[in-house]
Structure formats: C-alpha cells, structure tokens
Amino acid sequence: MSNVIHLTLPTSRQPLDQRLAGLIHCFAQERRFGEDVFWLKENAELLSILECTGQSVDLSALAPLEGFYAQVRDRMAFFPQCYRFLLSIALDLEDLGMGRDTGAELVDWAAESGLAEVEFSDLQRAEARRLMQRRGRDPLAGDAGLNDRLRRFINRPETFALPNKKAAYELTHIVFYLSEYGRRDPGLDAPALKSLSFAGTLAYLDQNADLLAEICIALRYAGQEPPVLWEEWIASEARGFSVTEGPHAQVADHYHDYFVCNWLLAVRGDPVFANTPNFCRAQYTKPESWPGPLRAISEHLYGIGPMRSGDWHRMREALFDVLDERGQDILQEGEANCVEFETFFDIFARAEQVPVASHRAAAG
Incomplete structure (x- = not known):
C-alpha cells in the first residue's frame, strides 16, 4: 500500500x-x-x-x-x-x-x-x-546569427504579456543557455528583462509555481533580484510538497514542479529537497493552492467585448468586482510586483485589436 x-x-x-x-x-x-x-x-x-x-x-x-x-x-x-x-x-x-x-x-x-x-x-x-x-x-x-535570433525573440515584451506558456518556457530556457546556467552574464537588454517581468506576472496571476520558479531563476542568472513576493511564494510551495512512497505511487505527478522549486532554492542558497523518498518509488504532489485569477480576468475582458479598455485605471475596479477576496489579493500583488504594469495590462487587455472581418471590409 x-x-x-x-x-x-x-x-x-x-x-x-x-x-x-x-x-x-x-x-x-x-x-x-x-x-x-x-x-x-x-x-x-x-x-x-x-x-x-x-x-x-x-x-x-x-x-x-x-x-x-x-x-x-x-x-x-x-x-x-x-x-x-x-x-x-x-x-x-x-x-x-x-x-x-x-x-x-x-x-x-x-x-x-x-x-x-x-x-x-x-x-x-x-x-x-x-x-x-x-x-x-x-x-x-x-x-553566426543564432544568438541574435534568440535575443530578437526575447526582446519583444508584447509576446509575454499574453498567456502563452510555450513562449514563456522558451524565454526562460534561452536565458539559461545564454547564461550557461548562471555561469556568465547573458547580457540581457532592457526589453528582455521586461519580457521576464511580464511572463512572471502572468505566471503569478495563474499561480503557476513551476513557470514562475523558472522565471525567477532566469532573472537571477541575468543578475536581477526577482520580486521577494514571488520567491517567497515559491519557497512556500517547495516546503509544502508531499511524497508518497510505495509500488502504487503514480509517476504522472508534479515532479517537475518539485524539481524547479528546489532549483530556485538552490540558486538562492537555501536548503534543498526537503522531502525526499527513502530509496524507493515515489510520487510528488504539490500543495493545494488557491486558483489564480488569470482565467476569471481573461474571461471577463473577453466577455465585455467593445467595453474592454487597455486603461488599467479605468478597468481596475470592474476586474476586482468579479474576483473573490483571494483573487483580488493576487491581482493586487501582481500589480505591485510587475515592471510597468500599466503597459503590461494595455497589451494584455487587447482592447484595440481590429477584427479580421472589419479589417477586410475596410480594405475592400
């Protein structure tokens, strides 16, 4: 058993x-x-x-x-x-x-x-x-142009202000490779650092500890100090993992979250791998955490259609009204810990995107 x-x-x-x-x-x-x-x-x-x-x-x-x-x-x-x-x-x-x-x-x-x-x-x-x-x-x-192409990709913050986990993980891995996993300064430009901040904000709003841990590591490899709130939350997640031992332990588990959260602890110089198995098969289960408000925010913005605005100060109250208390706290924390949050939100809201049909009609 x-x-x-x-x-x-x-x-x-x-x-x-x-x-x-x-x-x-x-x-x-x-x-x-x-x-x-x-x-x-x-x-x-x-x-x-x-x-x-x-x-x-x-x-x-x-x-x-x-x-x-x-x-x-x-x-x-x-x-x-x-x-x-x-x-x-x-x-x-x-x-x-x-x-x-x-x-x-x-x-x-x-x-x-x-x-x-x-x-x-x-x-x-x-x-x-x-x-x-x-x-x-x-x-x-x-x-000779490989690194230039990688930098061109990460130097576009607009990419990382929209929910796209694949792009966000590619961002972190590019920083890992450019920095030789923390062994040298990757020489990131200001737009790339903004990309990391925008991607981290989305990860925090989604309460995605796996992705946010990678973003914090990438920031540290780039010589930056990640927001204290982000790292303390990841440290709390790392301490909360449970390890189930035995032949019936499932391997479709949260092992990657466990690895990456502890990787960040190691980069910070903290004790690592607190919960480990006793030389046996094991399943890694992350702690239950409050769902992030990202989906609710996105659904509300999409649902209001032409009433949507990229003006954060105009939309802030309406978004808080559709969230529960914990969601409001997370959104407020996301706002406080993002570089240029108003710019981030303007891109995230997608308020001025021209519908394809209207664009074709205008072109005709």
Missing part, C-alpha cells in the same frame, strides 16, 4: 547527501526504466539541477546510474534522436564525479554526425550548442 511519508526527524536534520542519494535512486531505478524517454527526461533534469547548482554528490549516490553510463555509447548509436538527453546525462555524471572521457567522445560523434544541424528550432539548436561546447566543440560554428 502506498503511504505519504512522515519523517520522524525534521528534514533539515537529515544530511543532504542522504537526501540526494535517495532522490537519485528513486528516479534512476524506481519510477521508470532506461528505454523510456520520460526516464531520460526526468534524470536529465535532476542531474542538470545538481550539476549547475554545484551540489556535492557522493560518488556512491551516483551508483544507480553506473549501468547507464557504461552503455551510453550504444544508446547514442541506436537512439541518435535522443542525443540531447543522452549527452546531458553523460556530461553531468562526469562533472559530478563519474567517469571522464566518454562525454567528449559522444560530443565528437554527435558533432561529426551533424545532429545539431537537423534540429527543428533555434531553441533546440541553442541547447545542442551549449551541450557540445561543454567539451570544446561548437556544432553550429557557421551559424
């Missing part, structure tokens, strides 16, 4: 190396198996967080991944379509202390095979470049 674990000692008194060992074992051997792409995704994400935040991981804690590392050449040869996951895991294992030369061999093979050149998007090309440059190869040396 599955059970929610209750630790007999305060988590802060558990040694960090023990917490990390239990976590690595859980994801390497208990939840999924090595031929599953989701196994690759989960383990790549965990190891990346441990490596880029400088966690000291005992070599014995990495033992559950020794078999993967020993066979990664064969996996790369048979599953070249998964090369970014495979490279990420192998390189992080080496940088955490396991092995030495396999990662460079894999990078050389991937570069010479032209795997990065067939990527569909600039974001994937940027990830491939960042991975291979960790071992001294640039697979896209002839693409």
Whole structure:
C-alpha cells in the first residue's frame, strides 16, 4: 500500500547527501526504466539541477546510474534522436564525479554526425550548442546569427504579456543557455528583462509555481533580484510538497514542479529537497493552492467585448468586482510586483485589436 511519508526527524536534520542519494535512486531505478524517454527526461533534469547548482554528490549516490553510463555509447548509436538527453546525462555524471572521457567522445560523434544541424528550432539548436561546447566543440560554428535570433525573440515584451506558456518556457530556457546556467552574464537588454517581468506576472496571476520558479531563476542568472513576493511564494510551495512512497505511487505527478522549486532554492542558497523518498518509488504532489485569477480576468475582458479598455485605471475596479477576496489579493500583488504594469495590462487587455472581418471590409 502506498503511504505519504512522515519523517520522524525534521528534514533539515537529515544530511543532504542522504537526501540526494535517495532522490537519485528513486528516479534512476524506481519510477521508470532506461528505454523510456520520460526516464531520460526526468534524470536529465535532476542531474542538470545538481550539476549547475554545484551540489556535492557522493560518488556512491551516483551508483544507480553506473549501468547507464557504461552503455551510453550504444544508446547514442541506436537512439541518435535522443542525443540531447543522452549527452546531458553523460556530461553531468562526469562533472559530478563519474567517469571522464566518454562525454567528449559522444560530443565528437554527435558533432561529426551533424545532429545539431537537423534540429527543428533555434531553441533546440541553442541547447545542442551549449551541450557540445561543454567539451570544446561548437556544432553550429557557421551559424553566426543564432544568438541574435534568440535575443530578437526575447526582446519583444508584447509576446509575454499574453498567456502563452510555450513562449514563456522558451524565454526562460534561452536565458539559461545564454547564461550557461548562471555561469556568465547573458547580457540581457532592457526589453528582455521586461519580457521576464511580464511572463512572471502572468505566471503569478495563474499561480503557476513551476513557470514562475523558472522565471525567477532566469532573472537571477541575468543578475536581477526577482520580486521577494514571488520567491517567497515559491519557497512556500517547495516546503509544502508531499511524497508518497510505495509500488502504487503514480509517476504522472508534479515532479517537475518539485524539481524547479528546489532549483530556485538552490540558486538562492537555501536548503534543498526537503522531502525526499527513502530509496524507493515515489510520487510528488504539490500543495493545494488557491486558483489564480488569470482565467476569471481573461474571461471577463473577453466577455465585455467593445467595453474592454487597455486603461488599467479605468478597468481596475470592474476586474476586482468579479474576483473573490483571494483573487483580488493576487491581482493586487501582481500589480505591485510587475515592471510597468500599466503597459503590461494595455497589451494584455487587447482592447484595440481590429477584427479580421472589419479589417477586410475596410480594405475592400
């Protein structure tokens, strides 16, 4: 039978190396198996967080991944379509202390095979470049405009004042790659910083801790201080996760929220991974939180049609009237913590968009 674990000692008194060992074992051997792409995704994400935040991981804690590392050449040869996951895991294992030369061999093979050149998007090309440059190869040396295209995308704040989670996650990952995961100044322009603020405001209004945590990390990697309110809420969410142990624990869970919230804690220098499994299969469940008011705000604005205005001061009272007390608090907090909230709202309201039919009629 599955059970929610209750630790007999305060988590802060558990040694960090023990917490990390239990976590690595859980994801390497208990939840999924090595031929599953989701196994690759989960383990790549965990190891990346441990490596880029400088966690000291005992070599014995990495033992559950020794078999993967020993066979990664064969996996790369048979599953070249998964090369970014495979490279990420192998390189992080080496940088955490396991092995030495396999990662460079894999990078050389991937570069010479032209795997990065067939990527569909600039974001994937940027990830491939960042991975291979960790071992001294640039697979896209002839693409001098890649970073310029990435910066052009993130330098358009209007994109990020509208609900679009895919675009928002691409924004954060571009900052991760440009900053080499916090190792250098990404040199963001003022519009890109505004993009992060607008995307963070939407994430907070939606009470999306996963996305907001990534945005706070991106801001820190860009040398900025995220709003205290945002980070304190994420820290509260991180502390509230429950971990269900046992063979019936579901793996379609909130593990990614758990990872990213703890990633932000690590970047801040706070204690991390407070709730970890005891070397077994586990399910990660985020704390129940009050639904954000984003949907109610959007529905009201859409519903009032031509009465909609981009003037925040004109619309503020009407929007507060359609929200419950907690929704009002969240909206007020969003207003107080956004850069240029009035500009953000003017874009978000979409009050002056010309309907397609009217535009065609005018053109005719």
